[in-house]
Amino acid sequence: MFSAAEVAQFKRDGYIVARALAAPGDCAAIRAIAQRDLAAAKPPVEYETDTKYPGAPASLDAPGGRTVRRLLQACARDPVIVRWATQPAIAGRLKQLIGPQVELSQVHHNCVMTKNPSYSSVTNWHQDIRYWSFTRPELVSVWLALGREYFENGCLLVLPGSHVMDFGPQQMDEALFLRPDVEANKPLIVELEPGDVLFFHCRTLHAAGNNQTADTKFSVVFTYRAADNLPLAGSRSASLPGIPL
């Protein structure tokens, strides 16, 4: 469980890292599944080119066009993954942050992020809630590092406290990414060791660089909501049932 100070830190900053929360054996097992599915490009996947982020290959037929960025539907890939995402060590902490009844959204995140050294793109500053549709903008994502994550291989950057800031439309571009030319932000770099778990609010601004190393970076990411924070009827967020914890 989180201490009271850690809960307060999450509320203030919009994120918290639980160091070495995942057992090395769990990380190795999930990483092996990810490597297997990445080698086979096992669907459903999102390619780098689908993101249209800066530095992404222009099309599926361009050099690096078949580089996988996300192995989607992680929970359906292997029981090891869904067990990890719903285990008491995660559920208990999420209940402290969200409330007594928590569900995992199968629609949002629920993926293995793979960041390829040759063809990765840059993810500009954004809040995940921008394309999600729920009664309240109160969801928490859980990001498990399956290997070391650091600046050079494209780790996350977060803006502490941004989950409670109001941003005017002039501060965002058409795709709802923060415009760096409007506001000079001093990013905090979130370096993670294998097994470290980042909990972050759906309104916390975050970004990530491309991978400038020789190795693919693997992380697995899930999003959770209070059971009474229902997706809006007819929205993509409502397209699959939640998994109760």
Ligand SMILES: O=C(O)CCC(=O)C(=O)O
């Ligand atoms: O690893 C990255 O590039 C960041 C991904 C991200 O921020 C997201 O999917 O919301």
